[in-house]
Amino acid sequence: MDVFEAIKSRRSIRKYKPDPVSDDDLQKVLEAAHWAPSWANTQCWRFIVVRSPEIKQKVAGTLNRVQIGDDFLKNAATEAIRQAPVLIVACAQTGIAGYNRDGTPVTDKDDWLLFDVALAVQNLTLAACALGMGTVIVGAFDAKKAAEILDVPDGCAVVTMTPLGYPDHTGQIPPRKALGDIVYKDTFGKS
Numbered sequence: 001m002d003v004f005e006a007i008k009s010r011r012s013i014r015k016y017k018p019d020p021v022s023d024d025d026l027q028k029v030l031e032a033a034h035w036a037p038s039w040a041n042t043q044c045w046r047f048i049v050v051r052s053p054e055i056k057q058k059v060a061g062t063l064n065r066v067q068i069g070d071d072f073l074k075n076a077a078t079e080a081i082r083q084a085p086v087l088i089v090a091c092a093q094t095g096i097a098g099y100n101r102d103g104t105p106v107t108d109k110d111d112w113l114l115f116d117v118a119l120a121v122q123n124l125t126l127a128a129c130a131l132g133m134g135t136v137i138v139g140a141f142d143a144k145k146a147a148e149i150l151d152v153p154d155g156c157a158v159v160t161m162t163p164l165g166y167p168d169h170t171g172q173i174p175p176r177k178a179l180g181d182i183v184y185k186d187t188f189g190k191s
């Protein structure tokens, strides 16, 4: 599968078959993640591969309800974390990406860890898609509770997580805004 096909066909998958993920395929998606670019090549990311059903169950319990319309509903990825054979939790060392050696921020955005982790996780999701596997990036969860469950040390933040496994459905294609609505010419807002 070429990169354009992977980008277009990747969908958020929230139902998984119980089929196991081989160590070889797991290695491939983790390698894709670690080839991502990062701030001054600092590679602040760390990945926890969870296969333990008990730990997956506990982590699934940290997901927050999300507002859909007027209602607050259970996070749609909760069952996916329980079902999928693997859960990958992406953490990051804080205070590294976006900082000078003396700890001063280089930009007005302080810590760039979210950006670096996002790049690595996107590589991971595309590689998983190319191997016929599904993922869904999860952001709505209690990161402090997840850190406790996973023994994540101080100085390292839990950023996001994704189940990894074989899809048990074809993901719906959520529409995207027209390119003309989000791309400007020369200055912001000029189409």
Ligand SMILES: Cc1cc2nc3c(=O)[nH]c(=O)nc-3n(C[C@H](O)[C@H](O)[C@H](O)COP(=O)(O)O)c2cc1C
Pocket (backbone or CB within 6 Å): 010, 011, 012, 013, 075, 076, 077, 136, 137, 138, 139, 140, 141, 171, 172, 173, 174
């Ligand atoms: C930063 C981020 C956080 C997300 N958090 C959640 C989440 O907590 N639960 C969930 O079910 N999906 C979550 N998603 C998945 C989005 O809902 C999904 O990517 C979007 O609807 C587009 O669908 P697609 O991924 O199939 O193209 C998240 C995606 C991103 C990028």
